[in-house]
Amino acid sequence: ATALRAALGSSGVAVGDGAKAGGAAGFGVVLCGACDGALLQTIQDIGRSAAVLAVDCTPESLPPDAMWALLDAGATDLLAWTSAELCAQQIAARLQRWDALQKLMASNAVRGCLVGGSAPWRALVQGVVEVAAFTQSPVLITGETGTGKDLIAQLIHKLSGAPGELTVLDCTTLSPELAGSELFGHERGAFTGAISARDGAFALADGGILFLDEVGELPLPLQAQLLRVIQEGKYKRVGSNIWQPSRFRLVCATNRDLEADIATGAFRADLYYRIAAWRCRPPPLRERQADILPLVDHFLRQLDPRGQGCQLDGAVRDYLLTRDYKGNVRDLRQTVARIWYRHTGPGPITIGDVPPDERLHHAPAWPDAPFRDAIRHAVDRGMSLARIGQAATDTAIRLALEQEGDNNQRAAQRLGVTDRALQIRRKAARDGEPDSRH
Numbered sequence: 434a435t436a437l438r439a440a441l442g443s444s445g446v447a448v449g450d451g452a453k454a455g456g457a458a459g460f461g462v463v464l465c466g467a468c469d470g471a472l473l474q475t476i477q478d479i480g481r482s483a484a485v486l487a488v489d490c491t492p493e494s495l496p497p498d499a500m501w502a503l504l505d506a507g508a509t510d511l512l513a514w515t516s517a518e519l520c521a522q523q524i525a526a527r528l529q530r531w532d533a534l535q536k537l538m539a540s541n542a543v544r545g546c547l548v549g550g551s552a553p554w555r556a557l558v559q560g561v562v563e564v565a566a567f568t569q570s571p572v573l574i575t576g577e578t579g580t581g582k583d584l585i586a587q588l589i590h591k592l593s594g595a596p597g598e599l600t601v602l603d604c605t606t607l608s609p610e611l612a613g614s615e616l617f618g619h620e621r622g623a624f625t626g627a628i629s630a631r632d633g634a635f636a637l638a639d640g641g642i643l644f645l646d647e648v649g650e651l652p653l654p655l656q657a658q659l660l661r662v663i664q665e666g667k668y669k670r671v672g673s674n675i676w677q678p679s680r681f682r683l684v685c686a687t688n689r690d691l692e693a694d695i696a697t698g699a700f701r702a703d704l705y706y707r708i709a710a711w712r713c714r715p716p717p718l719r720e721r722q723a724d725i726l727p728l729v730d731h732f733l734r735q736l737d738p739r740g741q742g743c744q745l746d747g748a749v750r751d752y753l754l755t756r757d758y759k760g761n762v763r764d765l766r767q768t769v770a771r772i773w774y775r776h777t778g779p780g781p782i783t784i785g786d787v788p789p790d791e792r793l794h795h796a797p798a799w800p801d802a803p804f805r806d807a808i809r810h811a812v813d814r815g816m817s818l819a820r821i822g823q824a825a826t827d828t829a830i831r832l833a834l835e836q837e838g839d840n841n842q843r844a845a846q847r848l849g850v851t852d853r854a855l856q857i858r859r860k861a862a863r864d865g866e867p868d869s870r871h
């Protein structure tokens with residue numbers, strides 16, 4: 434550890450004084466001499482507020498199970514000890530990358546475009562930013578409708594540093610007759626109606642990004658043609674014998690299950706593995722409910738850019754939080770707009786502004802049937818009242834912390850308790866003590 438501290442210092446990395454971890458703010462380096470419960474707990478603790486780099490210092494290297502356990506506990510990366518100098522260089526390189534990544538995550542390009550601070554959304558955006566800014570890899574974005582696939586493609590273009598344009602092609606609109614011309618372009622007179630030469634998507638995307646939206650709808654013959662262009666980096670216009678070069682980064686999106694389509698023969702496996710070098714799946718809104726209210730604020734500001742930001746009363750907020758959004762963020766945006774259009778005059782938006790046909794969506798009163806079923810199950814199993822209450826409390830705390838990215842203060846606010854009370858309850862849960870006295 435002493436040799437590493439010295440080598441890190443000479444690599445320009447600021448070294449703190451943590452007993453078990455050293456590193457610049459936001460980063461932690463943990464040297465592992467063995468893998469036991471105490472080490473995993475340390476990594477878990479540091480991992481709540483910092484990216485942890487674990488360095489395996491055992492002479493024979495840790496067994497694979499232990500390495501996986503370190504990553505599962507929250508280590509962001511794992512290095513094998515070689516020499517102090519080499520390790521320091523590897524650590525410095527990773528810290529530099531993480532630092533650049535954090536700056537991009539905090540930039541307007543990212544925060545202004547993709548709203549949301551929930552843990553699953555932040556994890557997704559971090560992955561997208563890293564692959565967009567530091568690699569040239571093709572990206573496949575899968576996910577339900579309205580989850581932000583199109584916005585992610587735009588962000589990849591913004592961060593990729595590509596000099597060329599973002600060329601968008603919606604594969605659902607490619608008719609068999611015109612698809613060749615749309616993709617390859619054509620020469621004058623190549624077919625009836627081709628009165629002048631025209632560039633296709635491959636020419637337009639040269640030096641930039643080709644975004645194939647709904648790629649799962651691409652007919653099989655076009656999949657074969659696309660594969661050839663990706664492999665060879667060149668194509669011929671319809672009606673021409675001359676090869677044209679085109680270098681573009683490919684980003685594809687679909688809400689289909691392409692692996693299932695491969696199994697049925699509807700999608701080519703060789704094309705899939707070329708477009709899916711890196712995959713991401715923006716989660717549906719139901720998996721990131723903590724983002725609903727920030728998104729609502731964002732859409733209200735968009736609807737009324739010069740206004741002071743309309744307030745929502747508690748009942749509307751509750752309605753928006755519990756409504757089912759089959760069309761995900763697009764559905765939420767439309768719902769907010771429909772409520773906002775009905776609102777007039779000063780004062781907060783109230784539940785009276787919810788359009789009549791929307792009111793059908795309102796969530797049933799709580800406690801609802803699934804809640805009663807869960808309690809009935811516990812009663813049938815003979816659980817005591819104290820145990821049922823404890824389990825409900827623990828579950829609520831765990832969920833609130835998950836949704837608030839482990840931020841104690843925000844989770845406490847959400848649960849209507851003080852920061853200190855939540856800390857005490859968490860400690861009691863960790864120590865296995867009943868917390869009924871708090």
Ligand SMILES: Nc1ncnc2c1ncn2[C@@H]1O[C@H](COP(=O)(O)OP(=O)(O)OP(=O)(O)O)[C@@H](O)[C@H]1O
Pocket residue numbers: 546547548549576577578579580581582583584585688731762763766
């Ligand atoms: N994180 C977000 N922040 C702000 N707006 C968002 C976010 N995610 C989605 N939206 C908005 O929701 C709408 C739908 O997003 P987008 O078109 O990117 O979804 P999609 O997954 O491509 O949908 P589809 O599969 O139907 O094409 C857009 O108006 C977009 O601006």
